[in-house]
Structures are given as structure tokens and as C-alpha cells.
Amino acid sequence: ATRSVVRVPDLDPKFKIGILASKQDHCLVDLLHRWQEGRLPVEITCVISNHERGPNTHVIRFLERNNIPYHYLNTTKENKREGEILQLVLDTDFLVLARYMQILSGNFLRTYGKDVINIHHGLLPSFKGGNPSKQAFDAGVKLIGATSHFVTEELDSGPIIEQMVERVSHRDNLESFVQKSENLERQCLAKAMRSYCELRVLPYEENRTVVF
Numbered sequence: 001a002t003r004s005v006v007r008v009p010d011l012d013p014k015f016k017i018g019i020l021a022s023k024q025d026h027c028l029v030d031l032l033h034r035w036q037e038g039r040l041p042v043e044i045t046c047v048i049s050n051h052e053r054g055p056n057t058h059v060i061r062f063l064e065r066n067n068i069p070y071h072y073l074n075t076t077k078e079n080k081r082e083g084e085i086l087q088l089v090l091d092t093d094f095l096v097l098a099r100y101m102q103i104l105s106g107n108f109l110r111t112y113g114k115d116v117i118n119i120h121h122g123l124l125p126s127f128k129g130g131n132p133s134k135q136a137f138d139a140g141v142k143l144i145g146a147t148s149h150f151v152t153e154e155l156d157s158g159p160i161i162e163q164m165v166e167r168v169s170h171r172d173n174l175e176s177f178v179q180k181s182e183n184l185e186r187q188c189l190a191k192a193m194r195s196y197c198e199l200r201v202l203p204y205e206e207n208r209t210v211v212f
Contacts, residue, residue, distance in 0.1 A: 003154045014043045018089040020100035023051040026057060027098035029191075030186040040190065041197045044068050046088055047099065050102060055072040074195040075102055079147055096163055096193065097151065099185070106153040110143055116151035117196065121181055137177045144168055144177075146184040149191035150209075159209045161201055162192040 021028040028047065034040045040063055046069045053060050053070070063070045070089055073081040081100055082085045091096060094115040097104075109116065122145030127135040136144065136157035150158035195201050195211050202210045 007015075012041075013110060014041050016041045016045050016091060017092040017096055018045055018095055019047045019096045019098050020085070020091045020102075021047065021049050021051070021098045022101040024099045024101075024182075026182040027185055027189055028059065030190060031096065031098055032059070032066075035191055036062075036066070040193060042193070044091055046071060048085055049189070050081075065148060066163070080105070083093075086111055094191070094196070095169060096189070098189065103155060104151060109151065109153060115196070116153045117148060117161065118147045118156075118158070119146060119185050119192075120156060120186060122147045123147070133178050133181055134174065134186075137174050140170070142167060142169065144181050144184065146181070146188040146199045151178045157207070159203065159207050159212060161195060162188050162207055164191075173201075 007212060018053060019028060032044070033041065035042060035044055045057075048071045050073055052072045052074070060070060070212070073084055075081050082105060086108065087104070088110065092114070094117065095112070097116065097118040098183055099119065104116065112137060121132065123132055123136040123141060127139070143165055145163060147156075147160060148162045149156070149160045152158035164187055168182055172180070190203075200212050204210045
């Protein structure tokens with residue numbers, strides 16, 4: 001064979017990625033630490049955010065120590081700064097949305113032309129609007145989850161790469177409920193990324209994947 005069927009992280013070149021994040025840090029911090037520990041076969045070229053982080057925050061200190069550029073781009077409904085984002089990620093192999101709370105336009109996706117991986121909660125039943133975790137907790141749900149998928153023009157409807165679920169109960173308070181939900185998001189996104197980097201995610205039919 002002249003090329004890998006499954007990537008071998010110790011031998012194959014690492015994928016160059018850009019990470020987009022908003023205010024919530026849990027997925028971003030998890031990816032940074034997994035990368036630092038060598039558990040994700042990627043090279044992080046930059047972190048882009050629509051949330052400004054102070055110079056002495058944990059994330060900024062980590063990025064500065066590891067020479068990873070951080071770009072704060074203030075977005076509005078009228079200007080999502082997509083042209084500037086595209087310029088910053090030209091040299092990447094794929095993008096990761098680590099709780100990036102902005103919708104990428106179809107024009108952005110077509111211009112970028114490579115895969116974009118997203119993570120979102122899977123609270124059952126679905127809760128929309130502000131603070132969905134509080135809504136789900138107040139409703140007494142018994143099952144929470146997370147879904148990682150490819151980004152398409154249709155919101156949160158791209159091919160699914162990975163899903164995880166966990167039971168919650170009356171024993172959980174709001175804090176433990178949120179912690180469980182965020183932990184699922186971290187694990188689900190990292191597992192999806194690793195599967196993708198090892199070329200174990202295959203497109204199947206119109207909107208499905210096979211992960212082996």
C-alpha cells in the first residue's frame with residue numbers, strides 16, 4: 001500500500017486544525033489539554049472566538065505558553081466576520097466548533113470547502129432558547145446526551161459522527177446536572193475528532209456515516 005487506510009498518528013502527518021469557540025470554555029480547554037498530552041493527533045494552528053478573554057485567563061495563558069495564536073473577532077447579527085475567519089483558517093485541514101455559538105453560512109462552508117465538526121447538547125426532550133440545561137433540569141428529564149456531527153447549511157442536521165448519553169435523576173442538583181452534560185460534550189467531541197483523524201469516519205448514503 002502506498003497510503004494508509006487508517007491513519008497511524010505516530011507515523012502520518014498531523015492534521016492542521018482551527019478551533020472556534022465562544023464564551024463556554026469546557027470543550028476548548030479539554031481539547032487543548034488532550035492535544036498537550038498527545039491524545040489528539042492534530043496541530044492546532046489557531047483559536048478563534050467571538051468572546052474576548054482577558055490576558056490572565058487560563059485559556060490565554062495556555063495558548064501563549066504553547067505559541068497558539070488567539071483571535072478575538074467581535075461578531076454581530078449583521079457581520080459574522082466570516083471573511084476574516086476564512087483568512088485565518090486557509091491552511092487548516094478541518095475546523096472544530098468547540099461550543100461556537102454562531103451559525104456558519106452556506107457561503108462560508110462552500111468557500112472553506114473542507115469538513116467542519118460541531119458539538120451540541122442532546123437534552124431529551126429538546127429544549128430551545130436560553131439556558132436549555134436549566135429548562136431540562138426543571139422539567140425533570142431522565143436522560144441527557146451530546147452529539148458531534150459535520151456542519152452543513154441546515155442547522156444541526158449534518159451527518160452524525162458520535163453520540164453519547166447518560167442518565168440523570170432526582171439526586172442531581174443543577175450543578176451536577178450541568179457538569180454531566182458538559183462532560184458528555186467534551187468526551188463526545190474528542191472521540192469524534194479522533195475517529196475522524198484516524199480516517200475511521202466514512203460517508204454513507206445521503207446524510208449518514210459509518211464509523212469503524
